Amino acid sequence: MPSSSSAGDRDAAKTSGSGGGSGGGVQSLERAFDLLERMADAGGEVGLSELAASSGLPLPTIHRLMRTLVGSGYVRQQPNRRYALGPRLIRLGESASRLLGTWARPQLARLVAETGETANMALLDGDEIVYVAQVPSKHSMRMFTEVGRRVLPHTTGVGKALLAGLEPAEVRALLRRTGMPAATEKTITSPDAFLAALEEVRRQGYAVDDSEQEIGVRCLAVPVPGAPTAAALSISGPAGRVTEAATATIVPVLRQVAAELSRALADQDQGAVGEAGH
Numbered sequence: 001m002p003s004s005s006s007a008g009d010r011d012a013a014k015t016s017g018s019g020g021g022s023g024g025g026v027q028s029l030e031r032a033f034d035l036l037e038r039m040a041d042a043g044g045e046v047g048l049s050e051l052a053a054s055s056g057l058p059l060p061t062i063h064r065l066m067r068t069l070v071g072s073g074y075v076r077q078q079p080n081r082r083y084a085l086g087p088r089l090i091r092l093g094e095s096a097s098r099l100l101g102t103w104a105r106p107q108l109a110r111l112v113a114e115t116g117e118t119a120n121m122a123l124l125d126g127d128e129i130v131y132v133a134q135v136p137s138k139h140s141m142r143m144f145t146e147v148g149r150r151v152l153p154h155t156t157g158v159g160k161a162l163l164a165g166l167e168p169a170e171v172r173a174l175l176r177r178t179g180m181p182a183a184t185e186k187t188i189t190s191p192d193a194f195l196a197a198l199e200e201v202r203r204q205g206y207a208v209d210d211s212e213q214e215i216g217v218r219c220l221a222v223p224v225p226g227a228p229t230a231a232a233l234s235i236s237g238p239a240g241r242v243t244e245a246a247t248a249t250i251v252p253v254l255r256q257v258a259a260e261l262s263r264a265l266a267d268q269d270q271g272a273v274g275e276a277g278h
Contacts, residue, residue, distance in 0.1 A: 101133030
């Protein structure tokens, strides 16, 4: 299911580099970004001792880097002396999300061409699902989701596809924070029932939203493997068109297109690294 760079991946990259930074980069910059990613992995708020334990950096080094990040607005210090991700990261994140959606449009267009239904891309942003791209169906009766719209994960196919990649304890914690309000009479509103639904997603390899976000609308979703952030693709259409029989033909296309998008994003990342090396 969805994956992103882990702390272990970062540790391996850090140890492979020289004292001046891996690949000739600026070591202090690499360390600052590493700390930001570790903060995100920890839920957005950490103490200096936690960062020291996870990063292996000396406390004075971490304190100096965090002071710089606080001064620039990328981190803020809480009254309890812990550190939290700062508001300036929001603008960067929103711009990156829009760019990710732009890169995905060729794959979404292919989904529409092959399935006939509206294609969407969504990310897990904190505790919410945010839609970052859409290509509409050419049918006169079609589904529209506003790009930038935010919804709770338990009501959507993309939310199920992404949460299925988390540990049950993480999912329960998220559901406690968000609650499970019903969008329709078919929305799952019990944590136990939702975890059972996620187990089914893991078993079959795709997620279904059957009138759980909007009555009469059926959605099929899969995660984008290896995406830089937790991302999923979906198609949505009237339940009368997105039937069980149609699901058998649509899901393989979704999986193939998600794999293609994963490769395209990896190529973009490699291209950026190559440009930085020149």
